[in-house]
Amino acid sequence: MPIQSLDAIDRRILNALQHDARVANVVLAEQVGLSPSPCLRRVRLLEDEGVILGYSARLDRQKVGLGLTVFIAVNIQTHADLNPNMFVEAVREMSEVISCHVTSGDHDFLLQVVVPDLETYRDFIMNRLIKVPGVQHIKSNFVIDTVKEAGALSIPNLTRSSLEP
Numbered sequence: 001m002p003i004q005s006l007d008a009i010d011r012r013i014l015n016a017l018q019h020d021a022r023v024a025n026v027v028l029a030e031q032v033g034l035s036p037s038p039c040l041r042r043v044r045l046l047e048d049e050g051v052i053l054g055y056s057a058r059l060d061r062q063k064v065g066l067g068l069t070v071f072i073a074v075n076i077q078t079h080a081d082l083n084p085n086m087f088v089e090a091v092r093e094m095s096e097v098i099s100c101h102v103t104s105g106d107h108d109f110l111l112q113v114v115v116p117d118l119e120t121y122r123d124f125i126m127n128r129l130i131k132v133p134g135v136q137h138i139k140s141n142f143v144i145d146t147v148k149e150a151g152a153l154s155i156p157n158l159t160r161s162s163l164e165p
Contacts (some may be wrong), residue, residue: 006051009034011155013042015053021055034132058149066114068121069143073107076134091133096124107139 006014012032016023023031029039054093061067076087090110091100101114115121121140129135 006155007155010042010046010051013039013046014155017043017052017055017126045101059116063117068115068117069146070113070115070121071141071143072111072113072129073103073141074109074111074129074135075106075137076108077136082114087135091114094124094128 002100007076009032013028016031023039023123026036027037028043032039043052061069074087087109087147088100091109096115097111097114098114101110102108113121113124115124125138125140129138136162
């Protein structure tokens with residue numbers, strides 16, 4: 001079934017699930033103004049169409065022993081003999097990298113890296129990241145304090161067809 005638009009109920013479902021993905025369907029249905037069966041069908045449709053990508057638990061980094069967060073700006077060489085996807089493929093395999101973005105401006109990529117401590121970070125840089133073919137330059141920015149972490153998305157009135165690739 002092609003998606004026509006994210007209506008008000010879809011947006012309420014998405015907002016509710018972003019704040020509590022473990023909410024029971026009966027409770028979710030009540031929150032968004034539907035009966036349980038249509039609510040569950042809408043959630044499944046949003047999942048099937050890739051609007052909802054998955055569910056996860058947020059963890060306290062300190063309490064699980066990951067006390068150091070670093071943003072790393074990376075420049076890669078653009079020589080014709082290098083496979084441009086080698087860096088991306090290598091980063092996807094690094095569990096310390098929790099996000100990687102292609103950026104404009106002075107750097108090619110921005111990585112968010114979470115590790116237990118400075119010694120582990122040094123090991124990550126010296127023995128893994130700078131050994132990836134094509135890495136030309138890195139610049140590290142250490143997080144001193146986190147003011148706001150990734151939170152719920154503010155969902156605008158979009159047509160579902162505009163969400164398709």
